[in-house]
Amino acid sequence: MWSWVLHRITGVSIFFFLFAHVVDTAMVRVSPATYNTAVETYKNPVVGLMEVGLVGAVLFHALNGVRIILVDFWEKGPRYQRQLTYGVVGVFVVLFVPFVIRHLTHVFGG
Amino acid sequence: MAAPTLAPPRSPRGRAARGGNFELNSWLFMRGSGLLLLVLVFGHLFVNLMLGEGIHQIDFAFVAGKWANPFWQVWDLAMLWLAMLHGCNGLRTIINDYAVRLNTRFALKTLLYFGTLVVIVLGTLVIFTFDPCIDPNSTLDVCRMK
Numbered sequence: 001m002w003s004w005v006l007h008r009i010t011g012v013s014i015f016f017f018l019f020a021h022v023v024d025t026a027m028v029r030v031s032p033a034t035y036n037t038a039v040e041t042y043k044n045p046v047v048g049l050m051e052v053g054l055v056g057a058v059l060f061h062a063l064n065g066v067r068i069i070l071v072d073f074w075e076k077g078p079r080y081q082r083q084l085t086y087g088v089v090g091v092f093v094v095l096f097v098p099f100v101i102r103h104l105t106h107v108f109g110g
Numbered sequence: 111m112a113a114p115t116l117a118p119p120r121s122p123r124g125r126a127a128r129g130g131n132f133e134l135n136s137w138l139f140m141r142g143s144g145l146l147l148l149v150l151v152f153g154h155l156f157v158n159l160m161l162g163e164g165i166h167q168i169d170f171a172f173v174a175g176k177w178a179n180p181f182w183q184v185w186d187l188a189m190l191w192l193a194m195l196h197g198c199n200g201l202r203t204i205i206n207d208y209a210v211r212l213n214t215r216f217a218l219k220t221l222l223y224f225g226t227l228v229v230i231v232l233g234t235l236v237i238f239t240f241d242p243c244i245d246p247n248s249t250l251d252v253c254r255m256k
Contacts, residue, residue, distance in 0.1 A: 008204060015197030019225065022190070022233045025173070029236055032170035032245050039168050048165065055159075058151060065144045072141065099160070106164030 003085060007064050010057035017054055048107030052100055059096055063088045136199050143192045150189040171250055174242035178252065183237055190233040198226040 027035040041047055067084045071077040077084070159165055176182040201222050209215045243253035 008200075011197065011200045012204065015201060018193055018197060019229055022229045022236075026232055026236045028170060028173050028240060029244070032248070035170045035173070042168070043165055051159075051165070055155060058155070062144075062148050062151070065141075066148070069141050069144065102160055103164060106159075106166055 003064050003067070003088070006060060007068075010061040013057050014054070014061060043107070045107055048104070051107075052103060055099055055103070056096055059092055059099075060088070063091055140196060140199060143196045147189070147192050147196060150185060150192065153185070154189060173240075174250055174252070177237070177240050178242065187234065187237050190237070191230060194226050194230050194233075198222060 024038040024041075025035075027038045042051065067081075067088050070084055071081050158168060177186075202219065205215060205218045205222065209218055242248070242250055248254075
């Protein structure tokens, strides 16, 4: 139930981010200076923290998506659905923690 | 002479039989595109945010360097199309679930399809018409060789 709710919330959030992301990348067609100003925003510490949230959302959505695929297509998926949920949480932590450390080192370390 | 065939008692009739398989196909598409996006998006995040100086390396020259290679052009194009269609289909499901009034559903879906189309067209044009030497005074290697 909660993973279903989170899947929707993260999905919608990522989709809205894509609008902003394609528009900021489109600035490469305006001029190098315009694009550089646009990506400069992403290097701001506050936006850097929001990116942590974004990557967390992508990571959860991806791993939970794999769980859904396994429940749908793997014959033993429904039986192990609880373990699969623990797996999603476990793999999420294993991938997310190193990302946060490295990314925040970049954001705050200069 | 062949024996007369009888339809199985629970075979669908009417709309279900004629309606095509759009919902089944879109359900399958979500799973297929999801798996592809897993590779495309994680590759994108790893190369752009984890390797090198991470977020600090990203500027016009970085984009020019990546799109000089058709590999990354195809990568980004596939990511753009699949992500937008995957997201659009996800939002379509959510609108179907929560928007009750017929006019609301129509308005939201129109907005969704229009927005998706604009982003896909804009992104595709940007990838294919990208010019690393758009600035005549560019100091990038590709532009100085000319």
